[in-house]
Amino acid sequence: MSNRFPFMPLVAFLVGLPCGAGCLSLRVDIRRDTGALDNLSASLGKDSLSERTMATLRTEGLDSEWKSRPGFAVGQLFRTTVDSPTADRLFALSEMHHQMAGAWRVPPDEVLRHHYLCAGFAHHYLLSASAEAAAEDERRATLAPADAFDPRFRLACDLYNHALSRALVILRAMKVSRPGDAIRVDSADGGTLDVSLQDCGLSIPPHEVGAVHLASEFSVSGLSTQVVGYGLGVPLVVERRRDPKRVEKLYLSTMSVPATAYLNFSDDLSSLGHCQAVTIELHDPRRTRGFRVRDRMVPLQRNLTAPLAYGLADSGLERLSLKGFFRGDLLADGGQLLLLEPYEKGKIPVVLVHGLLSSPVTWTPVVNDLMADPEIGRNYQFWVFVYPTSQPFAVTASQLRAELDRVRKRVDPDGSDKAIDRTVLVGHSMGGLVSRMAASDSGEAVWSALSSRRLDELALDADTKQAISQVVYFKPHPQVARVVFAATPHHGSVLANTALGRVGRALARPPSKLMERTRTILRQAPGVLGSDLASRLTSVDSLAPDSPFILAMSEAVVPSVPYHTIAGILPPASRGVRAESFLLGSDNELYGDGVVPYVSARLDGAQSEVLVMADHTTVHHHPRALAEFRRVLRLHMRESESILPVSGTRKGQP
Structure with missing residues (x-):
């Protein structure tokens, strides 16, 4: 008599597995989240400055100029800030460059320059605010605001991280994403940025670095816990370069490692207005949780889950x-x-x-x-x-x-x-x-x-x-x-001796x-x-x-x-x-x-x-x-x- 349902033993076996015989694996998926950076940009404000920054511009007599001639307003405020830097002015400049980077029909080179300046002024703001806090309490040795209730400190961190994220995306489109890559970018006002990426302790050597992704570009599903840490910098997923001629016997062919991009700035505030050699440092956040900048301990932002899941999901x-x-x-x-x-x-x-x-x-x-x-x-x-x-x-x-x-x-x-x-x-x-x-x-x-x-x-x-x-x-x-x-x-x-076990025994195919x-x-x-x-x-x-x-x-x-x-x-x-x-x-x-x-x-x-x-x-x-x-x-x-x-x-x- 012919078997009308030849696959029934297999179906029965698979149905029984989740609750019995098997040790089925958790599924780990990575979804490309292309809207992550846009969502962050929206949270920072897209079409208007914050009320605190507008108050600063009114105090400086630049609120009308900002609406009609934003470039002039930024230049005036920058010159005033170099002579007399204050937290209000530094934060305002960072937010203004953030707005200008998102303006309509701005060339990529100019967008990159605005993101660089946005990050630079945010960095100076964070260090100056932290210095005020340290002056009040010499025992404090970490990045912290003078006023714990001032929301601008966290917002300045977001401005810095978002600007660096956007800059990395633009540089990647310019084929600059790996250690040793470099490019010169000229802006309309005659300024120049000589941008390079530097390996500062990645766990794979520079010649083995493959594609580099922002961790924020991915959304991990299948894991209940995300291993992240907050601070300054942009978490990255760094792929180990795949060599089709290499027979891999040690690592996953899809192995990825975590990294964090960090952009440091000179103590000289006036240097932000000149031609700059810009070095974006690539750190291993597993080894470097943070480092000292102007006697302040700056923690690195990190994401350890995305590289792990990315490597395994594609393996x-x-x-x-x-x-x-x-x-x-x-x-x-x-x-x-x-x-x-x-x-x-x-x-x-x-x-x-x-x-x-x-x-x-x-x-x-x-x-x-x-x-x-x-x-x-x-x-x-x-x-x-x-x-x-x-x-x-x-x-x-x-x-x-x-x-x-x-x-x-x-x-x-x-x-x-x-x-x-x-x-x-x-x-x-x-x-x-x-x-x-x-x-x-x-x-x-x-x-x-x-x-x-x-x-x-x-x-x-x-x-x-x-x-x-x-x-x-x-x-x-x-x-x-x-x-x-x-x-x-x-x-x-005892399941091995049950009907389910007998089906599994019949279906198993040991190596030849x-x-x-x-x-x-x-x-x-x-x-x-x-x-x-x-x-x-x-x-x-x-x-x-x-x-x-x-x-x-x-x-x-x-x-x-x-x-x-x-x-x-x-x-x-x-x-x-x-x-x-x-x-x-x-x-x-x-x-x-x-x-x-x-x-x-x-x-x-x-x-x-x-x-x-x-x-x-x-x-x-x-x-x-x-x-x-x-x-x-x-x-x-x-x-x-x-x-x-x-x-x-x-x-x-x-």
Whole structure:
């Protein structure tokens, strides 16, 4: 009888995933927000000056001139201000140039000059207002207004940032957007601006800088928290240049890093009326939170979320959530370790390992949250491990161990970076089992669970024996110093043996290399693995409570480093409407996060155990889980202080 609905098993499997078997990733999208700058411009006023500025012009006798001859009014007020600068005059000049930059039919060169002067007068206003505050209280060492209730101080920050944003957009159209780019701009009144962009500590070298975007041009969806900081400067998203000839084995091909553009001005106010050499500085806001200008600490505006989301959203990794399960050969070399940011010597790697039917994109909320902590940002760097989730987790663990070695040789060939020896593994779901095997001693436990015969007794060729040995025999990896497990089925998941699990088993397509290796074993040593095991080589099979891998780990394979567990617990009221409730029974006393029972998520010997009210797919995104990640990383940092030198020293990129 023919099957009238050949896709029904697939449909049933996918329908069941969000509430059961899978670890589907969070989706991160970036939308181009072309109206962001226009909205900011509107908030500053488009057609008229503020009442405070008009009052200043009336006091100076220039209010009528502003309406009929704005250029003359600006020139007169500028000359008066050079002789006798006041906060009122400086703010008025900044706002007047902001208005003139938006005037109808102004040439781009003139618009650029007005934005430059708008930013310049705003900068002088902010520093002069801050100086007045400092005169009243010498202990104050940061940019702050003399009058905390004067709204012009915040508005001057907006004028500066908006003017610099607009200037950067104009310069980008003139092909000036990367470190080292320069251009001369002549204005109608004979003035000249020699504009250049300077690298002041970006995390990628100038020759690798690709496209540069304003962070305000994008709107991030899919993340509940935006990591931003307020001050002066324009947050940027800097792409690493894509080279089609380069086979990338270390970084995401779409990696982007944060930057902040800052334009400093001379103390000499009169210099704003002359020909100027204008240097726009590009800073890394993760390293530079601010700096001193005229003895004032000026904080940098920053946006760390947009570069992270932009790089991941365009990486193609999200598609591997399903494709890596249904088409295991998509990753030709198996698992791969990728750095989310340029390698920095002295920072401890945090390696994030996703679970079944997932991808590194699922870690975006975690990385985004942890980056918001300055102490963690200074001391840690984030790496992700991506792999075909259709293969048994023991195979994946062997690939992770190999990747840790490969990346170490690439970024630290002489082994001098002691921070790498303090690596923290964080695994979600099946990724926790992968991490556990990278931090444990197998002894004979794994092979004994697979076969009753000794490996060296089998009539297998040397390559096959070596391949088997790399999977079943292992020691704690010397780089791994701590492990965090989130929703990890240490004792298996009963869903693997349900109808949903059987469908998943039928749909999974492990890599062809693994299948060919299995056929070689069966051909050269028939019966050594047993017919049942030989036909159950998917990740779903390996997660069953009676899987040889699970049984071996439950009995013997325990991490030799400190480890922590995070488990999800669903409230009883939510169980009746979920697919796994139908499969397991809503009264199941072992119920946990809907996929992993609580007793399976526990692991004796853990230094800490945190329970969160979340389902399996969101356990690691829960606020309590994020708080636990921060706590563990701070603890690990303190325990590493006696081993590591001061972190954060910039080194050349590999």
